[in-house]
Amino acid sequence: MAQVLIVDDSSTVRTEVSEFLKASGMSVTVAVDGKDGLDKLRADSGIKLVVSDVNMPNMDGLTMAEKIRGELNNSAVNIIMLTTENSPVMKERGKAAGIKGWIVKPFNGASVVATFKKLAS
Amino acid sequence: MTIRQRIVLLVVLTFAAIAAIGGYAVVQSRANAAEVRLVTEGVVPSTLASADLMARLKDVQQTVMALVFAPDDNTATQAADTLKAQQAALSQSLQQQQRQASNDTQIKLVQQARQSMANYFGAIEDTRNFKQSGQQEIAAATLFASVAQYQGELEQIVQTLRVEKNRSKDAAIAALNHNLDRTVRTVSGVTLIAAILLSAVGLLLYRQIARPIGQMQTMMTGIAASQDFSQRLPADRKDEIGRSMVAFNAMIEQIQTSSALLRQKTADIQSMLQHMPQGILTVQTGSIIHPEYSAYLSTIFETTDIAGRHVMDVVFSNTNLSADALAQVDAVWGACIDEDAMNFEFNQHLMVGEVEKTMADGRVKVLDLNWSPITDELGNTARMMLCVRDVTELRKLALEASDQRRELEMIGEVLAVRQDKFHDFIIGTLRFVDDNEILIRETAERQIAVVDQLFRNMHTIKGNARTYGLNHLTSVVHEAEQSYDNLRQPQPVIVWDQQQLLAELAAVRAAVTHYARINEVSLGRKGAGQNTPAPDRYVMVDKAQILDTLHRLEHVNTNNLHELIAARDAVRKTLRLLGTETLPHMLSSVTDSLPGLAHELDKAAPLVVFADEGYVMPAHAGYLLKNVFMHLMRNALDHGLEAPDTRLAVGKPATGTLAVGVTVQGGKLHITLEDDGRGLALGKIKEIAAHKGLIAPDTRLNDDETANLVFLPGFSTAQSVTEISGRGVGMDAVRDFIKREHGDIAIRFTDQAEGAPFRQFATVVTLPESFVVQIDAPLARPPERESVPV
Numbered sequence: 010m011a012q013v014l015i016v017d018d019s020s021t022v023r024t025e026v027s028e029f030l031k032a033s034g035m036s037v038t039v040a041v042d043g044k045d046g047l048d049k050l051r052a053d054s055g056i057k058l059v060v061s062d063v064n065m066p067n068m069d070g071l072t073m074a075e076k077i078r079g080e081l082n083n084s085a086v087n088i089i090m091l092t093t094e095n096s097p098v099m100k101e102r103g104k105a106a107g108i109k110g111w112i113v114k115p116f117n118g119a120s121v122v123a124t125f126k127k128l129a130s
Numbered sequence: 131m132t133i134r135q136r137i138v139l140l141v142v143l144t145f146a147a148i149a150a151i152g153g154y155a156v157v158q159s160r161a162n163a164a165e166v167r168l169v170t171e172g173v174v175p176s177t178l179a180s181a182d183l184m185a186r187l188k189d190v191q192q193t194v195m196a197l198v199f200a201p202d203d204n205t206a207t208q209a210a211d212t213l214k215a216q217q218a219a220l221s222q223s224l225q226q227q228q229r230q231a232s233n234d235t236q237i238k239l240v241q242q243a244r245q246s247m248a249n250y251f252g253a254i255e256d257t258r259n260f261k262q263s264g265q266q267e268i269a270a271a272t273l274f275a276s277v278a279q280y281q282g283e284l285e286q287i288v289q290t291l292r293v294e295k296n297r298s299k300d301a302a303i304a305a306l307n308h309n310l311d312r313t314v315r316t317v318s319g320v321t322l323i324a325a326i327l328l329s330a331v332g333l334l335l336y337r338q339i340a341r342p343i344g345q346m347q348t349m350m351t352g353i354a355a356s357q358d359f360s361q362r363l364p365a366d367r368k369d370e371i372g373r374s375m376v377a378f379n380a381m382i383e384q385i386q387t388s389s390a391l392l393r394q395k396t397a398d399i400q401s402m403l404q405h406m407p408q409g410i411l412t413v414q415t416g417s418i419i420h421p422e423y424s425a426y427l428s429t430i431f432e433t434t435d436i437a438g439r440h441v442m443d444v445v446f447s448n449t450n451l452s453a454d455a456l457a458q459v460d461a462v463w464g465a466c467i468d469e470d471a472m473n474f475e476f477n478q479h480l481m482v483g484e485v486e487k488t489m490a491d492g493r494v495k496v497l498d499l500n501w502s503p504i505t506d507e508l509g510n511t512a513r514m515m516l517c518v519r520d521v522t523e524l525r526k527l528a529l530e531a532s533d534q535r536r537e538l539e540m541i542g543e544v545l546a547v548r549q550d551k552f553h554d555f556i557i558g559t560l561r562f563v564d565d566n567e568i569l570i571r572e573t574a575e576r577q578i579a580v581v582d583q584l585f586r587n588m589h590t591i592k593g594n595a596r597t598y599g600l601n602h603l604t605s606v607v608h609e610a611e612q613s614y615d616n617l618r619q620p621q622p623v624i625v626w627d628q629q630q631l632l633a634e635l636a637a638v639r640a641a642v643t644h645y646a647r648i649n650e651v652s653l654g655r656k657g658a659g660q661n662t663p664a665p666d667r668y669v670m671v672d673k674a675q676i677l678d679t680l681h682r683l684e685h686v687n688t689n690n691l692h693e694l695i696a697a698r699d700a701v702r703k704t705l706r707l708l709g710t711e712t713l714p715h716m717l718s719s720v721t722d723s724l725p726g727l728a729h730e731l732d733k734a735a736p737l738v739v740f741a742d743e744g745y746v747m748p749a750h751a752g753y754l755l756k757n758v759f760m761h762l763m764r765n766a767l768d769h770g771l772e773a774p775d776t777r778l779a780v781g782k783p784a785t786g787t788l789a790v791g792v793t794v795q796g797g798k799l800h801i802t803l804e805d806d807g808r809g810l811a812l813g814k815i816k817e818i819a820a821h822k823g824l825i826a827p828d829t830r831l832n833d834d835e836t837a838n839l840v841f842l843p844g845f846s847t848a849q850s851v852t853e854i855s856g857r858g859v860g861m862d863a864v865r866d867f868i869k870r871e872h873g874d875i876a877i878r879f880t881d882q883a884e885g886a887p888f889r890q891f892a893t894v895v896t897l898p899e900s901f902v903v904q905i906d907a908p909l910a911r912p913p914e915r916e917s918v919p920v
Contacts, residue, residue, distance in 0.1 A: 089476075093457070095464025097416070110473045111465035113458055117479035124472045 010055035011038035012129040016046040016070065017062040017091065022116070026060060026091075029118040035129055043068025047076055050083065058129040059088045060112075063099070071099065074106035087128040091116060132369040136335045143331055147324035154320055158313040165306045173295075173302040176230035180295040183223055183243075183288045190216045191281060194254050198261055198273045210258060217251055227291065232298050239291040246287050250280035342371045350378065359386035409518030412504060413441045417463040420513060430497065430520050432489060445499075445518065449485040466503065466511050474503040474511055484521070496522045498689075521689070527698060528688040534701040535683040537648070540602050542676055544648050547598045549655045555594055556646045562587040563639050570635065576617055576626035584631075585614035591638070606641040610634040679704040710746040713755070713792060713801070720760045724788075727767055734774045734785045736767060736805070742792040745799070751901045754871055755801070761864050762803050762893055763788060770807030782806065799897040804880065809888035812836045819845060833884055837877040837891070841865050873897040 012035050017023045027037040038053060040046040042065040050056055059077070061070040068076075074088050089110040090103065103111070109128065112121065131139075193213045200206035224247060228240040253276040260269035346363060353361050359382050363375040402424070403410065409427035412420040421437040428434050436444055442460050451459065458480045466473045481501040486494050500517035544552060566587050573580045588611040595603040613634055616622050624630075649655050679700050686697040714721075725735035747755065771777075771786035778784055791802045812833055819839040820827040831839075839845060846860030865875050874896045881890040 092465070093461060095461040097464075100464060100468070109470055110476055111469060112473075112476040113461040113465050113480050115458075120478050121476050124475060 011036045011053055012055065013037045013058045013060060013125070014040060014046060014049055014053075014056045015060050016040040016043065016065070016073065018042055018065040019062070022062065022091070022114075026116055026118075029116075030122075030125065033118070033122045033126070035126065042066055043070060043073030043076075046073050047081065050077060050081060050086070056086060058125065059086055060125075061088065061090055063090055063092045071102050071106065071108075074108055075102070078106055089128070133339050133371065136339060140328075140332055140335050144328055147328055151317065151320050151324055155313075155317050158316065162306070162309055162313055165302075165309055169299070169302045169306050172230055173232070173299045176227065176232075177292070177295040177299040179223060179226060179230070180288070180292040183220070183227070184285070184292065186216065186220045186223060187281065187285055187288060190220060190250075190254075194257065194273065194277060197254075198257055198266075198269050200261075206261060213254065213258075220247060232302075236291065236294055236298065239287060239294060243284060243287040243291060246280060246284040250277065250284050253277040253280045339371070342367065346371060346375060346378070353382065359383075359389060409520075410515065411436070411441070411445075411518070412513040412515050413463055413467065414513050415468055417441050417460070417467075419444060427518065430495070430518055441516070445487075445497075445516065446485065448488045449497075450487075451482065451485060455482065463514065467514055469511060471503055471505045471509050471511050474501075474514075494522075495520055496525050498524075524689065524691050524694060527691070527694040531683060531686065531688075531694055531698050531701070534698060535680070536602060538676060538680060538683070538701055538704065540600075540645060540648055541653065542680070543598070543600045543602070544645060544653060547600075549649075552598070552649055552655070555598060556642065556649070559591050559594065559642050560639070560646075562591050563635060563642065566635055567632070567639075570628055570631045573626075574628070576622070578618070581614055581617045585611065585618055588614055588638075600645060603638075603641045603645060606637050610638050676704060710748055711752065712746050713742045713790065714740045716747055716752050716755055717759050717790075720756055720763055723760070724763060724767060727764060731768060732773060733767065733771060736771055736786040736788050738763075738788045738790065740790045740792075742790070745792045745794060745902070747799075748901060751897070754867070754897075755895075758864055758868060758875075758895060759790075759801075759803070761861075762895075765861075766803065766805040766807065769811070770805040770809075772808055794902050797899045797902065799899075799901045801895045801897070802878075802892045803895075804890075804892045809881075810837060810877065810879075810891045811888055813887050815839050833879060833889060834877075837879070840877070841875075868895060868897075871897065871901075873901075 013027075013030055015023055015027050015030075015037060016039070017026070018041055023039045023041075027039055030037050038049055038056070040049045043061075044067045046059065046061060047068070050059070059074075061073060063070040070090055074090075077083050077086060077088065084107065088106070088108045089112060090108055091112050091114055092099070093114050095111060095113070100111075190213065193209055193216055197206055197209035197213060200209055221244075224240055224244050227243070228237065231237040231240055253272065257269045257272040257277055260266075260272055349361070349363050353359065362379050362382065365372055365375040365379055367375065403422065404425045406424055407426050409424055409430045411423040411427055414420050417440055419436055419439055419441050423436055427436055431444060433444075441463065442456070446456060446459060449456075459482060462477045462480050465477050478501070481499070483499055485497050485499065487497055488494050498519040498521040500519075502515045502517075503511040504513040504515055506512040547555070566584050569580050569584055588607060592604060592607040592611055595601075595607055610631075613624060613631065616624050617626060682697050682700055687693050721738045724738065728735040766788055767786075772780075772782075774784035777786065787806050789802075789804045789806075791800075791804075793800045793802075816825070816831065816836055816839070819825045819842070820829075822844055824839060824842050824845060825831070840861045843860070843862040845862065861875075868875050876894050876896070878892050878894050879889050880892050883889055
């Protein structure tokens with residue numbers, strides 16, 4: 010059982026973010042792409058918050074978000090995107106997939122931890 | 131009357147009307163029913179009975195006939211019985227008729243009928259008797275004679291009674307019909323009147339209710355349509371409508387207040403946006419700048435083409451942000467606008483607080499950016515607000531302030547060292563620096579011996595600097611010393627780099643030179659000074675003033691332009707105050723001597739009042755001013771101020787006053803001295819001048835010319851021009867002394883009494899610019915002056 014799922018193809022980002030969240034007292038599990046993310050989410054019903062990269066091989070973050078809502082029929086989990094850009098098309102897809110937040114990289118833990126804890130509880 | 135009361139009244143009236151009409155109808159119908167009963171049960175049967183009488187009479191007649199002409203006794207007896215019964219019935223009928231007689235005529239007729247019937251039956255009795263006695267013919271004759279006669283009479287009466295009964299019946303029916311008619315008419319009439327009355331009352335009440343409601347509605351609609359919330363409904367009614375109007379007026383009042391407030395707020399915001407010296411813009415979906423932004427933005431970005439443009443183009447183009455930083459900022463807008471407010475928090479670390487923007491002509495502006503979200507009721511960020519401040523000047527000032535702070539601290543440090551010691555320290559330090567420079571230049575590669583020498587020299591400088599507390603020098607020296615120390619090690623981290631070492635040394639030299647310059651220029655302590663320096667060579671510095679200023683600099687908010695300017699000015703003031711004195715302080719030896727002199731002259735010690743407006747004098751003015759004012763004040767005490775008795779006699783206080791004023795005009799310092807004595811004795815002056823042969827006895831002079839005689843050589847008993855501080859020194863000597871310093875002295879009358887024997891005057895000493903210490907604002911004098919002699 011983990012509270013937060015971190016999905017990123019970059020091991021650096023995965024490590025950085027998960028170490029930070031663990032240090033803040035949250036339980037974390039990681040996935041390397043959208044497909045892996047969906048599997049992890051299927052396997053662990055305790056996940057309340059997904060923090061995902063957008064651009065990833067196999068399955069990108071937005072597609073994964075859409076599948077979480079569609080295939081998995083999971084409307085409860087909070088999804089936050091880590092991104093480097095933000096286009097109207099992305100925003101529209103994000104809205105449809107119920108994406109709660111956009112964090113422009115580089116990720117800065119200090120300002121998000123309180124909100125993350127709220128979203129993951 | 132309230133509406134409720136009106137409606138209740140209307141209902142009550144309606145009930146009353148219905149009850150009245152109904153009651154009346156009931157009463158009437160009851161009366162009519164009684165009459166109908168009377169007619170149907172009395173009059174009509176009685177009439178019918180009267181008609182029966184005729185028939186009975188006929189029956190009696192036939193029976194009589196049958197009796198008279200009965201063939202046998204049996205038949206006759208039978209007839210006689212029938213007759214008896216018929217008589218009884220007839221008699222009963224007549225009795226009934228009598229009972230039912232409705233008037234005297236009928237009663238009389240019935241009585242007549244009874245009488246006639248008695249006669250009739252009497253005749254019949256006679257006839258029967260004749261018959262019984264067998265006298266058939268007589269019986270027949272009697273029958274046709276008296277019986278027939280009585281029968282005819284009776285028939286006549288009964289006929290009359292029947293007619294009378296018929297007439298009476300018709301009259302009763304007519305009366306009944308009349309009554310019914312009247313009842314119908316009355317009920318109709320009452321109903322009609324009630325209907326009219328109720329309608330009238332109803333209409334009245336309707337008008338009283340509906341009309342004001344209609345009016346109220348019209349006015350409310352009018353107010354709503356015109357949005358003129360200054361209108362009020364006439365709330366002079368006491369009913370529900372009146373109360374509604376009062377409530378409506380209260381609501382309108384509230385709306386008026388709110389809308390006025392809203393208008394005011396909108397106007398305030400507009401005015402703020404127009405006039406505030408700060409750039410404010412909001413960014414909406416698509417990172418586009420909203421059309422409403424503060425006017426000052428045009429000043430900052432030097433363009434009016436702002437609304438509807440991409441915020442990145444207007445604010446962030448041509449700034450010192452890297453391409454990557456720009457891309458991050460660009461993405462931040464999209465990540466926040468139209469998204470949950472928490473995204474602002476998520477991305478806050480990317481919202482840059484300061485950028486340097488290069489303008490079209492190459493000037494660089496430092497812009498301070500403040501970001502904030504404007505959230506809607508759903509908690510989403512509808513727009514982002516960006517406050518832009520041009521802090522170019524502020525940053526410059528902050529830099530200036532920190533420079534000045536350093537300068538001030540260095541002055542403090544220098545002042546703490548005795549002049550001769552400081553001089554020696556500078557000389558010695560520069561010698562070490564020179565040594566090191568030569569050593570470095572002559573050495574191409576690292577040599578331990580050289581490095582050791584360099585280190586020793588620099589270490590000595592550092593030790594000395596520390597001893598004297600020259601902290602700003604110590605830190606620079608420390609850096610150079612560290613380099614040498616490193617190079618001294620068997621495995622140095624740095625390499626022998628002549629240029630680098632020379633640069634470090636140059637920094638040390640610059641710091642030392644800076645201290646030396648402060649000592650010589652700012653503090654005027656050129657040279658080694660003397661072991662026991664003359665008092666005039668002291669530099670008087672108010673320690674508290676320096677500490678105050680330093681404290682102020684430490685706590686200044688470098689983001690506040692006004693605070694920075696104030697701090698900078700305070701430092702300037704302090705720097706300028708170094709080596710200055712206030713006039714009261716400078717002249718204290720003179721003023722202290724006045725009581726003694728007053729005693730000698732049998733006068734009260736004068737009150738000396740200074741109005742120096744916060745101006746201070748450079749220390750070098752002390753010698754001149756002390757000597758000049760010693761003379762002027764003594765003159766005033768001796769010749770101007772009267773003895774206490776004389777003063778009291780003319781209504782002046784026993785103690786005289788000397789007033790010293792300071793002004794700066796046209797860059798020159800003017801110091802005035804006035805006394806409240808008897809004034810300038812112009813006659814006496816002229817007399818002395820004539821007596822001493824300075825003017826011909828009959829010379830005509832105006833008051834100014836006369837006053838100027840005092841400055842003529844030989845007017846007073848002056849013995850020497852150099853020793854002027856004593857008594858008996860002439861004003862000509864004073865003037866010469868002042869003129870040597872490029873100043874002047876004059877007498878200026880302060881009254882308009884041309885030609886009077888005594889005139890009020892002021893002595894004005896004018897000194898050149900070098901005597902003026904310009905400070906930005908008048909200074910509050912510190913309560914205690916702790917002077918630090920150096």
